[in-house]
Amino acid sequence: MSFVRRLGPALFAPVLAIVVAVVISSAVMAALQVNPLRVFEVMIDFGETPTQQINALVVIINRAVPLFLSGLAVAIAFRMGLFNIGVEGQYRLATIMSAAAGAAVSLPGPLHVVFIIVVAMLVGAFWAGIVAVLKVTRGVSEVISSIMLNFVALGLASYFLTGPFRGSEEGSQIVGTTQIPESGWVPGLNGVLSALGLASPPRQLYGFLIIAAVVGVLLGVLLNRTRFGFDLKASGLSPSAASASGVNARAMVIKTMLLSGAVAGLIGLPDLLGQTHAYTTNFTAGLGFLGIAVALLGRNRPGGIALAALLFAFLDRALVPLQIADFPASVVTIIQGTIVLAVVVANEIARRLTRRAAERGGSQATGTVVAGDGGTGPAQGPPTGPAGTTDERQGAQA
């Protein structure tokens, strides 16, 4: 019971948000004469055979891995009250740089992968570091500077792709960097699926899933179990209290943004090392912006972000089937956008409800003192107050 009570408020907001988003987008679809039921049917239809179903799951997980990393990158900064809107530019620049660096060197197997990962993290951290330095030295709002750096990063990436890092021949349809040699690939996990007795799908499950999970766990420990994580959270909740307890606010901003950017650098790697092996003109875009939504939905906790990433990946998978079934595929974007707006509103409502409940608990506890008849009040007050609120809460949840 106490488990439910603890998890209830945390789950309340996201679930409410998803319900509201589904209702609103259904209403929009119905208003424009698109049958929402048919759309949702297409969304949850994973195919007939076990192979198709497993394949759909693999597609979802493959999409969820970069979304998870993107959500983490945003959440690190969010925890401190910083808005790293520049994740988009950070990962695009990091991916092209690491793709070019990975193709240029030849190293033995795992070392090659580690080299590419390190390059990507360094580039991402550098790009986010500019934002941090501008903020602490010149007082430039990180929102504006990271947005502007997005445009600079995208311009630079397109320049690198068509200029110095160009690997494909002249006149080819898709411009890309040189392929990374096979020693720099991260092998797929389909062997594990077969070992579990599941059908082996045509699509490879990204091996980067394991790396992402490790990153998630490490960040969870760093944010929740270390001094650094505590300082970070404290700076976000109350900058003045944090600096009074000896936290150097400027250093915190720089450290946080560097960490956020380093994680952002990883976002493109699942696709790069698991599938494309080169950065091309049609490399996955928009992951950075979706990461903001994922982080908000996951309430800045690694576990929540993982669930949110899976949800968004599930919605994204529906894009192709919806197009095949001749439905407007942008329904997916609408649902995602509505979820974000609904979740922030729901978070706020949940916060207010919990506070009101707490206040009511407090006023009942003291209320007996004030309204009670002299002697018995103070003795009875404390026990009845909290008990009363517990009953109310349980009643509300039932």
Next chain:
Amino acid sequence: MSTVLTASGPDARTGNPLLNLFTGGGRTRRLMWLLIGIVVVLAAVRVISGENELTSSSTIAAALLLAVPIGLAALGGLFAERAGVVNIGLEGMMILGTWGAGWAGYQWGWGAALAGGLLFGAVGGLLHALATVTFGVDHVVSGVAINILAAGIARFLSEILYTDNPRGGGVTQSPALVGAKPPALSLPGLSSGPDLLGDLEGLHWFLISDVAGVLRGVSHEVGVLTLFAILLIPATYLLLWRTAFGLRLRSCGENPAAADSLGVPVYRMKYIAVVISGALAGMGGVFLVFIAGIYRENQTNGRGFIGLAALIFGNWRPGGLAAGAGLFGYSDGLQLRSRSAVVALLLLVAILLVAVAVWQFVKRRLVQSVLAVAVAVAALAGFLTIDVLPPGIVSFTPHLTTLLVLSLASQRLRMPQADGLVYRRGEH
């Protein structure tokens, strides 16, 4: 030379000459000096580099055309932020504005396009007001959500209404706008008919041709709506700083609790301000649609954000944001007109930085001075060695300009006191 003149201008106490000219008191004279300085330096750079596009009337006209949407977005931001609501959602409201303008414009002409853009932008503003004022959501979070949502809505509506449209259009664009464009005016004699300014500009004389180019750019074939948009800036100043309504609105951004105690309906004022903000951003989108004659996806290309930067650069004042919008419009217009002219901007940067270095040296700040000289030398080297910048790099000229200007300027700015704070009645 002229920048040194402006730098050692009337107010010797302050550190940042460029910005001080926009924000300090006793502005008229300093502003005049600054304008003269800019034109003289630009003329010198043009003559040295031979890039006539730098001050040609067509560049200035393009700059004006591109500055207007940015200026309108910034003006929208001014209303919202003066009432205490940070509006990162300007970009999304602008996207809605472009879509509304395209949708109404292809059916009923330019008047409807204007109305459609205003209406769609205002709806975006209403959504932001609902989230931030009524539900007390963090302003930046709500704005980011609106940006994501607006892009989705625009795509969704296009997909539904334009894919099988007999008039053309598709998933990413509307059918072309119908009817005549909004009427345009020229100064008779000077920039049309005999076109004296045009002749003068063609001579490429130092300073004289540059002034002629600038004047012709702002007086030849200027749309009535553009004039209207420019007039909105002084009108906004009068509304916000010279009326009771404006005082009440600004009081919500400075100290909402005090305003509330004096009987100002804080929530309602914030709603009004944010809806106006959305409508103005939407109107900025309308201008983008007019430039292209069609709605296209991603037409805004971050101009809402640049508008926000212009607002911050302009110190949350109408005149300042107009200057910011002009600067960003100019760099945008220049990169569209000529890629080689952008290289000449490096020379301009070098000259300005040398002036800054001298100024810092006089104030005995040696580190800053050396730093400025170093960057100036790098810019000069870039100017001397680069012929044409590749398109990828040129494309972000306005964004890089925004970033550079903000990092030079933002320390001396003062935003409204309660900007971005969630106000709940009775909780303060």
